[in-house]
């Protein structure tokens with residue numbers, strides 16, 4: 001277990017988010033490369049055939065600006081691209097086109113809420129860049145064959161990314177996790193990216209150091225290859241204890257890049273960290289600078305949807321929900337919209353919040369659904385069900401079973417209620433009277449005994465009343481049932 005008390009932990013993150021464009025950053029190859037035959041999703045431009053020229057995708061500029069605005073960054077009127085030179089087989093050109101120095105968005109922040117309370121994490125900048133291809137290592141039955149070669153797949157090469165570089169403002173693995181969760185939520189709210197870590201649409205590199213006794217930053221180590229939120233937290237935990245151990249034994253931390261090994265749960269040294277000069281950055285002369293006018297920035301700003309924190313505030317104000325409720329209901333904007341639709345169809349806000357947050361999420365989970373839009377119980381239907389529970393026409397226990405039936409594909413609420421066995425409505429009046437008649441005729445001995453005055457303690461009436469409640473599955477008012485029975489029994 002990592003010890004946080006010994007030396008303060010300093011974490012900064014570099015998060016790559018794949019932008020949801022239809023085509024790559026500098027050519028018209030599509031971006032939906034997953035599952036395609038290796039190297040089929042390429043063209044002379046993204047394969048870097050000599051003589052070809054890149055052409056900037058405007059949509060990537062718009063999405064990058066949107067994300068920058070969401071992070072409260074300052075969109076730059078003028079930025080440009082650089083070549084970042086390094087040799088690696090997955091990089092067709094032997095350089096990556098990226099922004100360096102003059103980036104599309106500068107500054108900003110993201111507020112997080114972690115175990116230590118609310119915190120503002122400052123953002124250094126956001127820049128655009130192209131993705132690299134992938135090395136594929138030959139496998140048999142999912143295991144590495146140990147082949148002496150690797151294969152290269154350029155399908156992903158040239159897909160647009162925005163890289164968001166934070167300031168070193170996080171002081172625990174939990175804060176780092178929360179920052180990524182909030183960043184991913186923002187990207188999804190803005191339709192900038194699907195933000196899936198599993199498929200690589202969102203990738204995180206971490207810089208971590210332990211402070212010196214005089215409060216200055218220690219030597220920082222970069223960690224890569226964390227493919228889930230869980231591995232991000234584990235890798236940082238591991239690194240904190242590793243660095244503490246090195247320093248405790250009088251050792252020195254080396255500035256380096258380390259890879260997280262998910263199976264062994266350790267970080268391993270990959271290479272000494274490159275410095276900017278290793279990359280020999282120089283301006284990409286094949287691309288014009290990105291010029292964004294005030295009018296365009298205004299247009300981007302006007303097209304911004306309600307942001308997660310604005311929605312949380314509105315839900316608290318308009319619906320009187322607690323912090324926990326608003327946080328769960330606004331986690332995904334689709335879920336938030338579903339909740340609002342349930343309310344606008346007449347369900348009381350706080351009841352609806354309970355139903356969505358408890359029962360709907362449980363049902364989604366049981367049906368293995370990740371997107372509320374695939375949920376069979378549409379908001380109008382849930383609102384109707386909640387209203388019936390509110391009107392005491394159906395018990396909440398029965399209503400949960402009804403929800404399960406609807407979620408399993410029963411389209412009709414009345415039919416679902418019938419199938420659960422609950423009466424279509426509360427049993428009262430003539431229905432209750434008919435039921436009492438039937439119960440009395442099915443139990444003549446009990447009825448006679450009561451009529452002839454043998455039920456001094458009232459236990460037999462209670463017994464009949466219990467039968468009524470059982471037959472109606474609790475959908476009769478016990479007092480009314482008792483009155484109807486008494487009247488029929490002649491007292």
Ligand SMILES: [Zn+2]
Pocket residue numbers: 024027028029041042043044045046047158
């Ligand atoms: Zn291409």
